[in-house]
Amino acid sequence: MWGGRFAEGPSALMREINASISFDKRLWRHDIEASRAHVAMLAAQGIVSADDADAICEGLERISDEYETDGVPEDPALEDIHMHVEQRLAELIGPAAGRLHTARSRNDQVATDFRLWVREAIDEALASIEALQRALVARAEEHAATVMPGFTHLQVAQPVTLGHHLMAYYEMLRRDRSRFADARKRMNECPLGSAALAGTGFPIDREATALALGFDRATANSIDSVSDRDFALDHLMASTQCALHLSRLAEELIVWASQPFSFVRLPDSYSTGSSIMPQKRNPDAAELVRGHSGRIAGAMTALVMVMKGLPLAYAKDLQNDKPPVFEAHDLLILSLSAMAGMIESVGFDSERMRAATEAGHPTATDMADWLVREAGLPFREAHHVTGRAVKLADERGVRLWELGLDELQSVDSRIDKRIFDVLPVQASVRSRTSHGGTAPQAVRKRVEAAKKALGMNE
Numbered sequence: 288m289w290g291g292r293f294a295e296g297p298s299a300l301m302r303e304i305n306a307s308i309s310f311d312k313r314l315w316r317h318d319i320e321a322s323r324a325h326v327a328m329l330a331a332q333g334i335v336s337a338d339d340a341d342a343i344c345e346g347l348e349r350i351s352d353e354y355e356t357d358g359v360p361e362d363p364a365l366e367d368i369h370m371h372v373e374q375r376l377a378e379l380i381g382p383a384a385g386r387l388h389t390a391r392s393r394n395d396q397v398a399t400d401f402r403l404w405v406r407e408a409i410d411e412a413l414a415s416i417e418a419l420q421r422a423l424v425a426r427a428e429e430h431a432a433t434v435m436p437g438f439t440h441l442q443v444a445q446p447v448t449l450g451h452h453l454m455a456y457y458e459m460l461r462r463d464r465s466r467f468a469d470a471r472k473r474m475n476e477c478p479l480g481s482a483a484l485a486g487t488g489f490p491i492d493r494e495a496t497a498l499a500l501g502f503d504r505a506t507a508n509s510i511d512s513v514s515d516r517d518f519a520l521d522h523l524m525a526s527t528q529c530a531l532h533l534s535r536l537a538e539e540l541i542v543w544a545s546q547p548f549s550f551v552r553l554p555d556s557y558s559t560g561s562s563i564m565p566q567k568r569n570p571d572a573a574e575l576v577r578g579h580s581g582r583i584a585g586a587m588t589a590l591v592m593v594m595k596g597l598p599l600a601y602a603k604d605l606q607n608d609k610p611p612v613f614e615a616h617d618l619l620i621l622s623l624s625a626m627a628g629m630i631e632s633v634g635f636d637s638e639r640m641r642a643a644t645e646a647g648h649p650t651a652t653d654m655a656d657w658l659v660r661e662a663g664l665p666f667r668e669a670h671h672v673t674g675r676a677v678k679l680a681d682e683r684g685v686r687l688w689e690l691g692l693d694e695l696q697s698v699d700s701r702i703d704k705r706i707f708d709v710l711p712v713q714a715s716v717r718s719r720t721s722h723g724g725t726a727p728q729a730v731r732k733r734v735e736a737a738k739k740a741l742g743m744n745e
Contacts, residue, residue, distance in 0.1 A: 306363035307606050313613060314368050315354050317403035319347050321396065321479060322372065324499040326387055328492050334390065339383040346380040347372075368400075369393050390491050392483040394513040394601045399479040401609065403500065405522050408616045409471045413464055415623035416529065420460050421741055422630040427453040428734045432727040434716055435550070435640035436649060443647035446712045449635060451725040454733055459532040466525040474518030477502035481512035484600035514600045516590065519612050523587035526615045527580075533622050534580035537573040540629060544570045548643070552634040557625070572625050579618040586611035644712050648677050648687040653709045653718065662701040672699045 297305065323344060330340035350372055365371050376384040430449035437447035477497035480487065486509040493505035506512040543550035553570050561567035589611040593604055651673050658669035676698045680687045683694070688710035695702045708714060720726040723733075738744050 302363045305366055305603075307367045307609070308359070308361045308363065308365065308371060310610050310613060311368045311397075312359040312361065312371075313609075314397075314400040314404055315359050315372070316351070317400040318368050318372055318396070319351050320403065321399045321496075321500060322347055322387060324496045325391055325479060327499065328495045329386070329389055331495065332490055332492055334489055334491070335386045339386050342380045342383050343376065343387050346376045346384065349379055350375050367393070367397075369396050390482065390487040390489040391479065392481075392513070394483050395478045395481040395509075397605075398481070398513050398515070399477060399500070401612075402474055402478065402502075402518055405474065405518055405612065406471060406501075408612075409467050409522060409525075411620060412467050412526070412529070412616070412623075413471075415620050415627075416460050416464050416467070417741060419623050419627040419630065420457050420464075420737070421743060422627045423453050423457045423460070424734055424737045424741065424743065426630055426633075426635075427451075427457070427730065428738075430635060430637070431730040431734065432716075433635065433637045433640065434644050434712055435637075436644040436646070437725070443644065443649050445652055446644050446649050446715045447719075447725040448716060448727060448730055449637070449640065450727070450730040450734065453630075454730065454737070456532065456536050457737055459535075460529070463525065463529040463532060466528060467522075470518065470521035470525055473521065475501075475503045476506045477504070478506045478512035478515075481506065481509035484510050484513050510600045514597070514602075514605070516594055516605065516608050519608055520587070520590055520594065522612060523583075523590055523615055526619045527584045527587045530580035530583040530615075530619055530622065533626055534577045536626060537576040540573045540633065541570045541577070544568075544573075549639050550636055550643070552636070553629060554632040554634070556632065557629045572629060576622040576625055579622045583615045583618055586615035641712070645686060648680060650710050650712060650715045651677050651687060653715045654687065654706065657706055657709050658699075658701070661703075661705060662699075664701070675699075 326335065326340050326343045326347075329335040330337055335343075353375075359368065359371065362371065365374055373384060373388065376387065427450040430453070431451075433449040434446055435449045435452060436443040437445045437452070477493065477500055479496045479500070480491050480493040497503070497505040506515075540551060540553065542548055544553050553568075553573070557570075557572040559569045559571040561569065590608060593607050597604055654676065655666065655669040655673040658664045658672055659666050662669075664672065676690065676695060677687060679694060679698060680690055683690065688707065692702070692704055692706075695706060709718065717726055720729055723729070
């Protein structure tokens with residue numbers, strides 16, 4: 288395809304290092320789609336004849352049928368998916384195939400194909416994130432009033448509801464969706480027609496090809512068009528952030544499924560056993576989701592390093608842009624699907640959660656707040672008074688709310704019997720009615736808003 292300048296062909300090693308067909312064959316549908324749009328524009332502009340354009344389109348249709356049925360053949364001598372399509376087109380329709388490459392280069396061709404692929408990948412990620420959000424919202428509604436311990440430093444801190452805890456992940460995923468949506472909007476410009484780097488002297492209509500391929504507009508600078516991979520980095524960075532959120536949720540399921548916690552029971556369909564210990568029930572799906580986050584973050588780092596210090600315009604380094612994006616996308620979609628399945632089917636032990644909530648004096652903050660509100664103490668003084676009450680409860684070996692009124696008054700005489708209205712766990716949870724709080728009524732309000740946003744009531 289490019290041998291006119293060269294007296295000798297490439298060495299076997301050069302063929303091997305230069306070929307990308309093993310992975311960029313995933314772009315075949317997008318390569319054919321972009322080629323159809325390009326030749327239609329060339330014909331409309333009178334750059335190629337209608338007969339040649341028709342022959343090219345018919346040939347591309349045949350290639351599409353072949354690849355759909357038999358897969359893409361891999362010939363390292365043809366380097367990439369673009370050459371494979373062009374070579375097969377020449378075999379099918381003869382010399383007219385050579386007119387397809389008029390006013391374009393493999394540089395703008397791959398930039399266009401890759402954008403089309405990433406755009407579809409983002410749409411798939413958005414749908415998969417929404418599916419997990421739906422699962423979380425459904426379980427949060429079910430457990431809007433289920434009490435569980437809220438942790439800081441993995442120590443029991445304050446009582447919360449399971450529904451509130453699950454909705455925290457809904458919010459994380461809401462931000463993930465916004466990042467992917469922003470990336471999609473930003474990348475939706477078409478580089479086709481930028482040619483190698485300087486544009487072309489042919490009277491092409493770049494806006495026509497952009498609109499035909501579903502882009503908002505054509506890119507504005509031909510040098511940037513062929514060298515830009517911001518759209519791929521945006522996708523990887525959004526994927527990494529989403530994977531980090533999935534990893535946090537996976538870690539909690541893993542911890543909660545362990546015997547010391549026993550907050551959850553993962554279904555058989557998302558667990559495995561041991562080859563030697565018959566009693567084992569391993570949360571392998573969650574562990575793999577947690578592990579995938581590292582590979583996704585690694586993919587993001589890999590492309591960042593490829594792009595670092597890369598001079599304009601195109602360089603062969605950019606052949607390494609696709610494997611990390613492909614890998615990260617595949618892992619993210621798999622992780623999202625697995626997590627949605629786990630959330631839908633996990634069993635929560637509400638009694639175990641409530642029992643764990645009562646450890647560690649989780650309503651101490653409620654006592655301090657009561658002292659501020661009812662006894663008029665400054666919060667810092669109320670904090671010290673409550674700390675002395677907690678110490679007394681530890682010495683007695685009882686929960687804070689199991690201390691007698693006389694014992695509490697021995698700590699501070701301003702405490703009266705009304706303190707017992709706020710010390711029980713359920714009372715604490717009910718009182719957290721502030722916007723974004725854990726009170727069941729606040730959780731249900733947020734759940735309804737989320738269901739409306741997700742169209743779950745339709």
